[in-house]
Amino acid sequence: MFKEDQLKKVVQEKEKWAEDLSKILCETPERLPRFTTVSDLEIKGLYTPEDIKDIDYSRDIGFPGVYPFIRGVQPSMYRGRLWTMRMFSGLGGPEETNKRFQYLLDHGETGLSIAFHYPTLMGYDSDSPNARGEIGKCGVAIDTLKDMEILFQGIPLNQVTTSMTINPPASILLAMYIVVAEKQGVGQKDIGGTIQNDMLKEFIAQKTFMLPPKPSLRIIVDTIEYCTKEVPRWNTISISGYHIREAGATAVQELAFTLADGIAYVEAAIERGLNVDDFAPRLSFFFDSHIDFFEEIAKFRAARTIWAKIMRERFMAKNPRSWMLRFHTQTAGCSLTAQQPYNNVVRTAYEALAAVLGGTQSLHTNSLDETYAIPTEEAAGIALRTQQILAEETGVGHTIDPLAGSYFVEALTRQIEELAWEYIRKIDEMGGMVAAIERGYPQAEIAEAAYKYQKQIDSGEKVIVGVNKYATEHPPITIWRMKPEIEERQLRRLREVKQTRNNQKVKELLNQIRIASKNGENLMPHLIDAAREYATIQEICDVWREVFGRYTDPGYF
Amino acid sequence: MKLRDCEGVMTPQRKIRILIAKPGLDGHDRGAKVIARGFRDAGFEVIYTGLHQTPEQIVAAAIQEDVDAIGLSSLAGAHDYLFPKVIELLKEKGADDIIVFGGGIVPEEDMPALTQAGVKAIFTPGTPIEEAVKWVRENIKPEK
Numbered sequence A: 001m002f003k004e005d006q007l008k009k010v011v012q013e014k015e016k017w018a019e020d021l022s023k024i025l026c027e028t029p030e031r032l033p034r035f036t037t038v039s040d041l042e043i044k045g046l047y048t049p050e051d052i053k054d055i056d057y058s059r060d061i062g063f064p065g066v067y068p069f070i071r072g073v074q075p076s077m078y079r080g081r082l083w084t085m086r087m088f089s090g091l092g093g094p095e096e097t098n099k100r101f102q103y104l105l106d107h108g109e110t111g112l113s114i115a116f117h118y119p120t121l122m123g124y125d126s127d128s129p130n131a132r133g134e135i136g137k138c139g140v141a142i143d144t145l146k147d148m149e150i151l152f153q154g155i156p157l158n159q160v161t162t163s164m165t166i167n168p169p170a171s172i173l174l175a176m177y178i179v180v181a182e183k184q185g186v187g188q189k190d191i192g193g194t195i196q197n198d199m200l201k202e203f204i205a206q207k208t209f210m211l212p213p214k215p216s217l218r219i220i221v222d223t224i225e226y227c228t229k230e231v232p233r234w235n236t237i238s239i240s241g242y243h244i245r246e247a248g249a250t251a252v253q254e255l256a257f258t259l260a261d262g263i264a265y266v267e268a269a270i271e272r273g274l275n276v277d278d279f280a281p282r283l284s285f286f287f288d289s290h291i292d293f294f295e296e297i298a299k300f301r302a303a304r305t306i307w308a309k310i311m312r313e314r315f316m317a318k319n320p321r322s323w324m325l326r327f328h329t330q331t332a333g334c335s336l337t338a339q340q341p342y343n344n345v346v347r348t349a350y351e352a353l354a355a356v357l358g359g360t361q362s363l364h365t366n367s368l369d370e371t372y373a374i375p376t377e378e379a380a381g382i383a384l385r386t387q388q389i390l391a392e393e394t395g396v397g398h399t400i401d402p403l404a405g406s407y408f409v410e411a412l413t414r415q416i417e418e419l420a421w422e423y424i425r426k427i428d429e430m431g432g433m434v435a436a437i438e439r440g441y442p443q444a445e446i447a448e449a450a451y452k453y454q455k456q457i458d459s460g461e462k463v464i465v466g467v468n469k470y471a472t473e474h475p476p477i478t479i480w481r482m483k484p485e486i487e488e489r490q491l492r493r494l495r496e497v498k499q500t501r502n503n504q505k506v507k508e509l510l511n512q513i514r515i516a517s518k519n520g521e522n523l524m525p526h527l528i529d530a531a532r533e534y535a536t537i538q539e540i541c542d543v544w545r546e547v548f549g550r551y552t553d554p555g556y557f
Numbered sequence B: 001m002k003l004r005d006c007e008g009v010m011t012p013q014r015k016i017r018i019l020i021a022k023p024g025l026d027g028h029d030r031g032a033k034v035i036a037r038g039f040r041d042a043g044f045e046v047i048y049t050g051l052h053q054t055p056e057q058i059v060a061a062a063i064q065e066d067v068d069a070i071g072l073s074s075l076a077g078a079h080d081y082l083f084p085k086v087i088e089l090l091k092e093k094g095a096d097d098i099i100v101f102g103g104g105i106v107p108e109e110d111m112p113a114l115t116q117a118g119v120k121a122i123f124t125p126g127t128p129i130e131e132a133v134k135w136v137r138e139n140i141k142p143e144k
Helices: A004-027 A057-061 A094-106 A145-151 A170-183 A200-206 A213-230 A242-246 A251-272 A276-282 A293-314 A343-357 A377-392 A407-430 A433-438 A441-458 A484-500 A503-519 A524-532 A537-548 B030-041 B055-064 B079-092 B108-117 B129-139
Strands: A084-089 A111-115 A162-165 A193-195 A237-240 A283-289 A327-331 A362-364 B017-021 B045-048 B069-074 B099-104
Touching (some): A084 A327, A094 A145, A145 A170, A193 A237, A200 A213, A200 A237, A200 A242, A200 A251, A200 A433, A237 A242, A242 A251, A242 A283, A251 A276, A251 A283, A251 A407, A251 A433, A251 A441, A276 A283, A283 A293, A283 A343, A293 A407, A343 A377, A407 A433, A433 A441, B017 B030, B017 B055, B030 B045, B030 B099, B030 B129, B055 B079, B069 B079, B079 B108
Parallel strands (some): A084 A362, A162 A193, A283 A327, B017 B069
16 A cells, blocks of 8 residues: 555654654653553554555455445445434333333434343243343333333334344244234334344353254244345344453454354354345344444454455355445443443443444444443433434544544554454354354353453553542432332233233144244244234243253353 | 361361352343452352352252352342342241342442341442452351
8 A cells, every 4th residue: 555665764764763762761651561452452652554554445445335345334324324323222111111212212313222121031921930020120021912012102113113132032022023013004024123133142141041052043044034035124133242242252252253153143044045145134233332442443344344255255145235244333331330420421422433433333322320220211311412412513424434544443453353353263163153152162251351351450450430540439320210010010911911812822823833843834924923912922932942942051150 | 267186287267158149030140250250269169050040049059059158149120129039038948147248230229128138248330359359258257
C-alpha cells in the first residue's frame, strides 16, 4: 500500500522518534509497565504505515457489501438504514412485558427482543417445582400460546420483527410466534425475526441446556430446514459470542469459539442434505461489545472477514449473501458495576459506539441498574436514548467504516484475525466444536481467562472505576421488583388453559411429537400444531427429555 | 485444633471444606467458578456442585461431603426463596452447624431477610477474591 522508499523513510524516522522517546522515558517513564487490552493483548505506543505495509486495499480492506466485507456487509450501511435498535426486554408476566414493549416502541425502538424467565429458558412451566422462586424474575413467564397472545397484544407482527433469546425450546417459541401471527392474519412468509437457537454456546457458556448435544443439533437443523422453505424472512439461529464473552472469554476466544460454532452448524445442516446457499443467508450472529474500545471494533471487522472466507473457501458457498456475517450486538453486561451505577450509562455509551464503528446490524444497550435487577422503565429509556443520540447527533454513521485505514485499527484487526484462526484450527484438529465441547476445551479456556482477569482486577493491574479505584459511596437507586400477584396470576392462567383446552388433542399431538422425535421427521409442523392447541412448553420438553435424555453440567472449574 | 498422636507429633489442622453450589435454574456460573478456584488456591478444600441443583441436592451433597460451609451463588433473582430453603433443609437434617454464605446479584434491600434466615455473609459484585477468603478464614472453623 505504500511505496518502498516512502516506507523506508518512515522506518528511519520512527527509529529516530523512538530514540528520542527513550530519552524522555528515562526521566518520565510511561504510566504502566504494559498497555494491554481488556483481553490482555499488548498495544504499542504508536502505529505507522510500517504496521500495515503488506495490506493491499482492494484485497484486504475492500468495499462495504463486497467480499470479504471488512468494511461492512451492506453497501450503504447506516446511510441507507440505521442499525435496528432492539432492546432485550422481559419481566414478570406477559402483561408487564407487553407494557414494556409498548413503552420502548413508543420511545423509538425499531425491533423487539424477548427475555424469557428461567423456567421457560430451561423448558419448565411456571407450575413446575423447578420454577419455585424463579417466576418472572429475570424475564417474562411464558408457558403456553395464551401467554404469547397476551405478550403481542396490539403489536402487528407484519410490521415489527422480533428476536427471541431462547435455546432448548427455541423451536417451540417459534411455533407459538407463528400461531400468534396466524391469528393476526399474518402468514409465515411475512413474519420476520430471529430465534437464538444456538445450543453449542449453551454447553460452553450460557448454560441453559436441556438435551445432549446431538439431539440439540437435530432440533436446530429441523428449524433451519423448515424456515428455509416456509419462513424465509426468519433468521434461524443467532450464533452467539456474547455469552461466551460474558462467561469470561477474551475477545479472541469470543470470536473464534463463535465462528467455530458456526462451522459446526453449517456442517450439520449440510449433513441433513440442505444446500448451503439456501440456508446460509439466514444464519445470523450475536456479539458482545465490551469496554476496550478498539479491541472490539477490530474484533467485529475481523469477524466479517473470517466468516466470509470460511463460507466461500471452506463451504464453497456461491451466493454472496451466504458469505455475509450479519450480527446483533449487546453491550457488555459483565463490564457494568454495582458500585456507582450511573457510571454504567457511560460504559454502555462507549460500548455502543464501538459496536456502531464495528458495523453492527442491530444493537441492545444495557441499562444502568442491571447489576441489581431487571431494568426499570426509566433506565431502559436512557439506554435507548443512548443509541438514538449516537445515531442522530454524533455523526458516526455519516460515513461507512470510518476507522478503515487507521494504522492501529487495521493492524489490530489483522492481529485478532490471526489469533482467532489459530483457535479455529486447533478446534478443527480436535474434530470440531462438538468434540471440543465434549472434552471441555472451550469451557476450560473460558474458566482460565475469567480467573486470570479477576486476579488482574484484584491486584489493581486492571482498573474498574468505582470498584478498585475511585471507590466512593453512592446513593441507593430504585430497582424493579417482581410482585407475588404476578406469580399468582401466571399460575392461575396456566391452570385455566390446561382446563379449557382440548386435552385429548394435546395428548395426541404430544404423542406425534414423540413419534417424530424418534423417527427423525422434521418437528416444526408438529410443534406448530401442538402450540395451536395450547400444549405447554414443559409438556413438549418433557417428551424430548424422555426420548433424548438430559444433559447435566459436568461442573468443571 | 492441632492433634498430638501417640508419639506426640503435631498433625496439621484439617483444611476448611467448602461446598460451592448453584441452586435453582440460574446458569451464570462465572463467579461461582472463580470463587471456587480462588478458595482452592487459598488452601481450602472445595467441592463444586455444578449447575441446576435443588436445595435438597445441595444439602445432601453438603452432608455427604462433610463440609464446613456452603457458598450459594445466584444471579437470577431467586435467592430470596432458594437461600432460606437450603438453610431450612439443613436444620431439618440436623446439619445446621454448616455455615451458609452467598454471592451474586442480591439487592441491598433483600439482605436483611437473608440475614434473618441465617445467611452469614453475601458477596456482591466487585468483591475481591481475597476478601471472601479472609472472611472464610475468620468465620469458618474446620470441623474437628
